[in-house]
Amino acid sequence: MVEKLMEHDLEELNKLLLTMAGEVERQLDLAIRALVERDNRLAEEVIAGDSLIDQREVEVDHRVIELIVRARPMARDLRLVMTAIKIAPDLERVADHAVGIARQALEINRLRPLKAFITIPRMAEKASSMVRDAIGAFVKGDSQLARNVIDRDAEVDWEFEQIFRELLTYMMEDPKTIRRALALLMVSRALERIGDHGTNIAEQVVYLVDAEDIRHRRPERADGD
Amino acid sequence: MVEKLMEHDLEELNKLLLTMAGEVERQLDLAIRALVERDNRLAEEVIAGDSLIDQREVEVDHRVIELIVRARPMARDLRLVMTAIKIAPDLERVADHAVGIARQALEINRLRPLKAFITIPRMAEKASSMVRDAIGAFVKGDSQLARNVIDRDAEVDWEFEQIFRELLTYMMEDPKTIRRALALLMVSRALERIGDHGTNIAEQVVYLVDAEDIRHRRPERADGD
Structure with missing residues (x-):
């Protein structure tokens, strides 16, 4: 009975994470379109939508704690739900970055366009x-896919x-572009960080599936989040 | 017996977090001094020291999982150890930002000084x-102190x-300063993020102690991490 319960609980938890991930992806997509x-x-829609994502993180926490109390998961199941509780904040921060991009968009949209947007949407798609x-990879327990994410x-x-x-x-050639260039720099930085959060999640999945802690084995990536 | 065990386990967990926090603080201090x-x-010392901090996060995870399996904490104790597992990544990311600052220091130290450092060390001390x-606040279970952190x-x-x-x-007046100014901007951004991580931890503590989820009630701070 406990096992059945557990299976159902884990399915519900996966569903919740997938829902949250879909909402986060939409936030990022809207932020880039705002730009x-x-x-x-x-942009305003993204800013207003952030509280829903925040609520989702709280939901994941509550669901996991309730699950541990009720179903007393052991071994792999316990590691699984602990991974969920560590993944949700990464998703929440991706959404925070989407809000940051939306804020920059409001600033940038007041100014004349600096250039056509080609690189930024491409970078956003890669990070997303x-x-x-x-x-x-988490939901399917697919460590191969997770490793592929890390490589990207x-x-x-x-x-x-x-x-x-x-x-x-741009900035060096024409100081009048500095303000716009800085705003775009902040947008690119946010996208780079979103890639880092994807990597964090993927590393948790590899750890979970292969029971190997690769999270902190890559000295070349240590530059804040 | 289980209760005694639990108390001892929690003390050990607190000790581990305090050790990690002390090491992270030292990393940040060294990075600012490098600058x-x-x-x-x-700066090189900070970069080399990052793997120790990474290892600490893994230690916290293992300690918590082992503790849940062995002592089967309930209610408040369970929430306490779940908070520990959510706090450790914030500390680890503060250390990542210290590495980011150390990297910028290596870049900045190659160039002529832009100005005396007054604001940045002060900001670093505040964030730290x-x-x-x-x-x-976590170790003492002091939600008043945690609220004070959030205000800061x-x-x-x-x-x-x-x-x-x-x-x-600076940049607008003299484009020759752009490269140095951008590096200093990245340093300041890292410090601002460190303050956010302090806030994240403090919010977890308020949640834990007062059983009130204030984590996502402040719409004005939603700007990536």
Whole structure:
């Protein structure tokens, strides 16, 4: 009976995480559209929508605690629910970054466009798909997919370096672009951090599935979150 | 017997978190000194020291899981150990930001000084003391102290705004300062994020002690981590 209960509980927990991940992905998508389409209403929508995501994190906490008390999971099941409780804050912070991007969009939309948006939407798609796949890897218990997500972080970091250099050139050539370039720099930084959160989640999944703690074995990525 | 065991376990867990917090504080202190004293060796020390902090987070996870399996904590004790597992990643990320600052220090130390460091060490001390007090609040179960930490986040945010404006002025007046100013901007941003992590920890403590979820009640602070 306990086992049956547990299975059902875990399914519910997975569903909750998938729902939260979908909502977070939508927030990020809207924030990027607010920027590309210069649409302040979309930015406001992202800012207003943040409290729902925050609530989801609290829901995950409550669900996990209740589950531990009631079903007393052991061994792998316990590690599974502990992983859920560590994954939810990463998702919540991705949503916070979406809000940060929406705020920058409100600022940027007041100014003349600096350039067409090509790199930023591409970078956003890469970062977003990392988070999506990391959650997918958790739900399916697929460590191969999780490792693939971890490998993709270097691409997002590389995109950030490219944008950083490009914006630096703009600023140096024409100080009138500094304010806009800085705002875009903050947007790119947020996307780079979203990739890091995808990586964090993926590392938790690898740890869970392969019982191997690779979380902190990559000295090259230690640069805040 | 189980109760006695639990008490001892919780003490050990507190000790581990305090050790980790002390090590993280030292990392940040060294990173700021690397910048102010233009000392690359200190920066290298911070970068090399990061793996120890990473290991501490893994230790906390293992300790908590082992504790749940062995002592089967209920109610408040369970919430306590779940809080520990959510606090450790915040500490680990503060240390990551210290590494980020150390990396920027290596970059900045190659260039001519832009200005005397006054605001940044002051901001670092504020952010660092927030983290220290948040951990102290957890260990002592002091929600008053935790609320005080949360209130102090606005000061750190205000310092960031000041530095941002000052650096913007430098950049606009003399494009030759852009590279240095951007590096200092990244340092200030890292400090602002460290304040956010202190706030996260403090919010967890208030939640734990007062059983009130204030974590996501402050709409004004939603700007990535």
